[in-house]
Amino acid sequence: GAVVSQHPSWVICKSGTSVKIECRSLDFQATTMFWYRQFPKQSLMLMATSNEGSKATYEQGVEKDKFLINHASLTLSTLTVTSAHPEDSSFYICSARQPLSLGELFFGEGSRLTVL
Amino acid sequence: AQTVTQSQPEMSVQEAETVTLSCTYDTSESDYYLFWYKQPPSRQMILVIRQEAYKQQNATENRFSVNFQKAAKSFSLKISDSQLGDAAMYFCAYRTGNQFYFGTGTSLTVIP
Numbered sequence: 717g718a719v720v721s722q723h724p725s726w727v728i729c730k731s732g733t734s735v736k737i738e739c740r741s742l743d744f745q746a747t748t749m750f751w752y753r754q755f756p757k758q759s760l761m762l763m764a765t766s767n768e769g770s771k772a773t774y775e776q777g778v779e780k781d782k783f784l785i786n787h788a789s790l791t792l793s794t795l796t797v798t799s800a801h802p803e804d805s806s807f808y809i810c811s812a813r814q815p816l817s818l819g820e821l822f823f824g825e826g827s828r829l830t831v832l
Numbered sequence: 833a834q835t836v837t838q839s840q841p842e843m844s845v846q847e848a849e850t851v852t853l854s855c856t857y858d859t860s861e862s863d864y865y866l867f868w869y870k871q872p873p874s875r876q877m878i879l880v881i882r883q884e885a886y887k888q889q890n891a892t893e894n895r896f897s898v899n900f901q902k903a904a905k906s907f908s909l910k911i912s913d914s915q916l917g918d919a920a921m922y923f924c925a926y927r928t929g930n931q932f933y934f935g936t937g938t939s940l941t942v943i944p
Contacts, residue, residue, distance in 0.1 A: 748930060759936045760877075761922065807875065817886075819865040819927055823877035 718744050718814045722824025729800055731830055737827045739810030745790035746812035748819065749785075754807045763808075766793040791792045800831040836926050838935035843913045846943050851910045852899075853938045855924030864908045864928040866900065871937075872920040880922070884905065916942050 719742040729735050734787050739749055747768045752760040764785050765773040772785035782804075784796040793812075797804050811821040835858045845851035861936075868880040883919070885892045885899050891898050899908045904939045911918055924935040 750932070757921075757937075757939070759934045765930070809875075809877065811877070813930075819856070820879050820882050821868055821877075821925075821927075821932060822879075823869075826875045826876075 718742075718812070718822045720746075720810065720822045720824045722810050722827055725825055726828040728830045728832065731801055731826050732780075732799055734796055736797045736801055736827060737797075737808055737810070737829075739793045739795070739812070741791045741812045741814075741822075741823050744812075744814045746793075747815070749787060749793040749810055749812045751785060751793075751795050752809045752811065754809060754826075756807075758808060768793075781790060793806060795819070797829065800829070802831045805829055807832045835874060836924050836933045836935040838922075838924055838938050840938045841936070842939045842941070844941040844943055845911070845918075847914055849914055850910060850912045851914055852924050853911075853924075853940070853941065855907045855909070856906065857905050857924070857933075857934055858870070859905065859926065859928065861928045864926060866898075867925040867927065868898070868907075868909045869923045869925060869934075870918075870920045871923065872917075877923070881909065884891060884911045911940075914942050918942050 721740045723738045749766040751763045763778045765786045766787040768787045787793040809826045810824040837856045864885045866883045869877045870880050881893045895912045897910045921936045923939045926933045
């Protein structure tokens, strides 16, 4: 199947700093990528849909200025958590759908963010 | 609104036995896809099996098969000959257009 790579796998930062998470589609071009947040033992919560060359579409309740998404190329989307606080600590997962595929999402490895 | 319901937060199965995970969904769409994803402790989501709604035949992938009941909006996953490596969270997912919806997950324990 298609490969989606996410980096870093885990990151620890101080409160007030910003953290950038990268999501790359390694063997296909993804015009659309999705960013999810997952709390322990819970389902995935869609945060935003990242569109190449245009603004991301955020889900209701997700702060656009807190979670900056940039999809500058067909293989790279980034999520920047700005001025991180302990409540932003979570597992963040990106995914992409391969064009002309049978419709499934391919997921990155996930990024564990811990804000001290 | 589309919703996906997994009514079993936790399930367990003896190694080599068979287990069925339940999933129901609510939709007014006629064209959609259904998926089962596995999330092992490593946390990366892995596709287990997919089903196109227009196909009447139930999908099968080796030890994994589904029971797709379109009228009942039910999409259960059967794991045969369970193995220790099957232990994970399993998420049922529904897709229409570019929208994906996930259930709350079922944690599967495999007992040696």
